[in-house]
Amino acid sequence: MSQSVDDVLRSASLYSDGQRYRILKLPPNAITLAAGLVAEIGQPFCAFIVDKDEVSVIIPAGAVAAFDTRLRAASVSAETYRLITLEAVLDPVLVGLLARITDALATAGIPILTFAAYSRDHIFVPQDDFDKAILALQTLQGQRA
Numbered sequence: 340m341s342q343s344v345d346d347v348l349r350s351a352s353l354y355s356d357g358q359r360y361r362i363l364k365l366p367p368n369a370i371t372l373a374a375g376l377v378a379e380i381g382q383p384f385c386a387f388i389v390d391k392d393e394v395s396v397i398i399p400a401g402a403v404a405a406f407d408t409r410l411r412a413a414s415v416s417a418e419t420y421r422l423i424t425l426e427a428v429l430d431p432v433l434v435g436l437l438a439r440i441t442d443a444l445a446t447a448g449i450p451i452l453t454f455a456a457y458s459r460d461h462i463f464v465p466q467d468d469f470d471k472a473i474l475a476l477q478t479l480q481g482q483r484a
Contacts, residue, residue, distance in 0.1 A: 342430045344439055348480050351427035353473060356384065358399050359466055362416040362452065365394040369412065376406055384422055384461065386454050397454070397463065420452065420463040423472060428458045436460065439479065447475040 365373060373387040373394045380402050387396040400419055403410065429436065437453065437460060444451050444464070449472050452463040464472040 342433050344433065344435045347425070347427050347429065347433065347436055348439065351425045351480070353476055353480075354424040354426045355422050355469070355473075358384070358422065359401075359419045360384070360397050360422060360463060361400045361403050361419060362463075363396040363398065363403070363410065364414040365396065365410075366412055367391060367393055369394045372409060376402070376409075379406075386461075388454075397452075419466040421466050421469040423462045423464060423469075423476065425460050425462075429460065431458075440476065443475045443479040444472055447471055449475065 367389070370389055373389070373396045376396060376398060377385040377387055380398055385396075385398050387394060396413075397420075403415055425436075425440070440460075440462065441451065441453075444462075449464055449468045451472075454461040454463070462472075
């Protein structure tokens with residue numbers, strides 16, 4: 340039996356670890372540096388994405404100062420973000436979940452950054468919009484009127 344978006348939204352809980360995060364942009368040849376940062380931090384949540392133009396890293400905000408000397412070539416977001424994870428194991432063929440989530444947050448005027456793991460979706464929202472984002476997602480889930 341395949342999952343439906345409505346079933347996932349109804350049954351999933353929203354998780355946040357309470358940490359603040361920063362996004363870093365590094366040159367495209369900084370893969371080893373990014374991997375080293377993530378390995379040294381060694382705790383959830385950390386991620387990096389490599390594309391042809393850049394390496395993007397998301398790490399706890401407190402770690403930015405700890406790695407300051409190694410991040411001279413990095414652009415660091417001025418904005419601080421908070422993590423929201425949809426606590427549900429997602430079927431890789433599920434269609435439309437992110438569309439519903441992004442629509443609810445866009446309607447609330449909240450910018451987002453999304454990261455997908457193998458079986459979970461993670462959303463980052465600006466720290467100042469966190470409470471509003473949680474409320475919008477709870478409303479989407481039907482938990483609040």
